[in-house]
Amino acid sequence: MTLFVEFHLIQNFAPSNLNRDDTGAPKDALFGGHRRARVSSQCFKRSIRLAAQEHELVPSEYRGVRTKKLLALLQEKLALAGRDPEEAKGKIELALAAAGLKLKDDGKTEYLLFLGEGEITGFADLIEQYWDELAAAPVGSEKKNKKEAKASAPTEVVKKAKALLNGGKAVDVALFGRMLADLPEVNRDAACQVAHAISTHRVEREFDYFTAVDDKGGPEETGAGMIGQVEFNSATFYRYAVVDANKLLNNLQGDRELMLAALEAFTQAKVRSIPTGKQNTFAAHNLPAFVGVCLRHAGPLNLANAFEKPVAPGRDQALSSLSVAEMARHEAQLAGVYADSRDRWAYLDLSAAWPEGKGVALPNLGALASWVKEQVAAELEV
Numbered sequence: 088m089t090l091f092v093e094f095h096l097i098q099n100f101a102p103s104n105l106n107r108d109d110t111g112a113p114k115d116a117l118f119g120g121h122r123r124a125r126v127s128s129q130c131f132k133r134s135i136r137l138a139a140q141e142h143e144l145v146p147s148e149y150r151g152v153r154t155k156k157l158l159a160l161l162q163e164k165l166a167l168a169g170r171d172p173e174e175a176k177g178k179i180e181l182a183l184a185a186a187g188l189k190l191k192d193d194g195k196t197e198y199l200l201f202l203g204e205g206e207i208t209g210f211a212d213l214i215e216q217y218w219d220e221l222a223a224a225p226v227g228s229e230k231k232n233k234k235e236a237k238a239s240a241p242t243e244v245v246k247k248a249k250a251l252l253n254g255g256k257a258v259d260v261a262l263f264g265r266m267l268a269d270l271p272e273v274n275r276d277a278a279c280q281v282a283h284a285i286s287t288h289r290v291e292r293e294f295d296y297f298t299a300v301d302d303k304g305g306p307e308e309t310g311a312g313m314i315g316q317v318e319f320n321s322a323t324f325y326r327y328a329v330v331d332a333n334k335l336l337n338n339l340q341g342d343r344e345l346m347l348a349a350l351e352a353f354t355q356a357k358v359r360s361i362p363t364g365k366q367n368t369f370a371a372h373n374l375p376a377f378v379g380v381c382l383r384h385a386g387p388l389n390l391a392n393a394f395e396k397p398v399a400p401g402r403d404q405a406l407s408s409l410s411v412a413e414m415a416r417h418e419a420q421l422a423g424v425y426a427d428s429r430d431r432w433a434y435l436d437l438s439a440a441w442p443e444g445k446g447v448a449l450p451n452l453g454a455l456a457s458w459v460k461e462q463v464a465a466e467l468e469v
Contacts, residue, residue, distance in 0.1 A: 090333060090466050091387045092350060092459060094357050095379040096326040097287070097410045097438070103371035104319045105362040106130040112292060112318040116285060119395035124286035124322035126362060131326070132281055134360035135353070136259050142359065144352035149345065151203050151257035155195040157183065157210075164211035175214070178221040182214050185240040186248035187270045201265040203255025210251060217244050254338060258349040261338035262330070278335035279328060279353070280387075286322035287394040287410040293319055319369065323406040325394060325414065326375075328357060329387040332463055343467065347460050354380065354456040376407040377414075377441060378452070379434040380459055382466070384427040393417030411440035419445075433458045 104113045106126040116125040139145050154160070161179045162172040180190050189197055214221060220241045240248075252273040254260050264277030294316050301312030330353065336346045358378050366372070381388075393414045400406050419442075422430070432446025435455055449455045 088333075088466070089384055089386070090331075090463065091383040092330040092332055092463065093381040093383055093387060094326070094328045094330075094354070095377075095381065095390055095414065096358065096375045097323065097377040097407055097414065098284075098326060098373065098375040099323040099405075099407045100321060100373050101369065101371045102293070102319050102321045103369040104317065104365040105371065106364050113320050115290065115292070115320075116283070118285055118391075119397065121289045121397050122291070123288075123397075124290040124320050124324065126284040126324065128281040128283050130362050130364070131284060131360060132263055134362050135281075135356045136263075137363075138360040139259070139352055139356040142355065144355050145258045145349070148204050148208075149256055149258050149349075151201055151255075151259040152207065153199055153201045155199055157188070157196050157200060157202070157207070158190055158194045160207055161211050161214065164208065165214060168211075168215055170215070170218070178214050178218065179210075181221050181240050182210060182217075182244060182248055185245040186210075186252055189269075198268065200267070201260055201263075202252075203257025203260050205255025205257065206251055206253070207255075209255065210248070213244065213247055213251065217241060220244070253340070256339055256342060256345060258339070258345070258352065261335055261349065262353060275338055276334065278332075278338050279330045282327040282389060282391065284324040284326040285391065285394070287325050287398045287413070288323060288400065288406055289397045290320050290322050295319060317365070317368065319365075323398075323410050325391055325410065327389050327391065329383075329389075332466070336467075347464055350463055351456045351460040354459045355452060358452055358455075375435075376405075376438045377411045377434065377436050378455065379432055379441070379446070380455060381430060381432045381446075382462055384429045385425060388418070388421055388425060390414050390418055390421070405438070408438040408440040411436065411438045415440070415442050415445065431462075433462075 106114045108114050114125045114127060116123050140150065158179055162175055165175045166172055183190060191197060254275055260275055262277065262279040264275045266274050296316045298311035299313040301308065304312065330350065335349060336343065339346050339349065358375060361372060398406060398409045398413055401409065433449055433455060434441055434446050435449055435452065449458060
């Protein structure tokens with residue numbers, strides 16, 4: 088049975104520059120023939136991961152780490168076991184080569200790795216177990232290439248090192264997936280898809296011209312010590328994400344309780360996630376006016392086309408309220424054609440614009456996260 092857990096958010100941000108392009112301007116996009124504010128899916132995925140960590144929604148042993156500094160992480164873990172970091176370096180290189188991972192001359196991996204804490208701990212344990220058998224690999228200009236290093240590793244180490252790269256039951260790796268170019272067999276297809284957030288209305292960029300005064304300037308020094316400008320905007324965003332519950336269960340190696348806990352944590356983190364870009368300048372800490380969760384069975388339904396025609400601001404209603412009402416209208420239209428009779432909603436609504444009776448109204452975020460966990464658990468039992 089297919090089961091998709093959808094998240095639909097309407098969120099208004101005060102003047103801000105949450106996600107910049109290569110020129111430092113807020114990202115945007117043309118949608119429906121009109122310029123919209125945009126925050127990329129990659130930006131929000133990282134914000135979700137950081138929110139889960141900050142609020143300790145996922146135990147540390149079930150988190151992932153995105154880094155090139157795997158050598159340093161393993162040296163730290165082995166140092167806790169009493170091993171000399173310099174002596175450990177060659178052994179770590181050999182163990183990683185056995186799994187198909189190569190270190191560059193600067194000690195970093197060739198590209199960013201997305202590994203579960205369990206995988207990293209597993210490598211440390213493997214090196215500790217075979218400490219004497221792992222002859223130090225040469226470093227620097229005489230360093231062995233990956234193929235040679237792998238061939239010189241003990242057969243048992245090669246076998247176990249390969250088996251370690253299984254995702255480590257890391258929730259964020261299971262949700263967002265990973266790709267290791269040299270090791271396609273350990274790739275993970277994401278269980279969660281996150282859309283780029285777009286504004287429900289037309290947006291124009293604005294410019295803040297700023298000056299800074301030299302605190303130690305003398306009376307003969309007039310004017311500013313520094314001048315500049317920063318671009319920003321303010322927008323009401325539609326945010327969408329969908330989790331394939333069965334894919335998440337598979338990525339977490341069939342651990343049902345961990346999968347349910349992951350969905351509960353994701354619900355909390357998705358809502359609490361706010362990008363950090365230029366926040367010291369703008370402090371746009373604005374949580375959503377509406378959070379809707381829908382359990383879909385026939386297939387996911389992104390509701391962005393509710394805003395193909397931009398919402399127009401009015402004197403008597405906020406853009407957030409108008410956006411929620413338009414989203415509800417569009418969803419009802421689509422559901423009549425494409426939805427499954429088993430689909431159901433739960434929501435938090437601060438806009439008072441979502442139709443009464445369309446799903447279960449819940450009082451707070453904790454209740455919504457619990458609802459998601461309970462409903463998915465019931466579905467899995469059928």
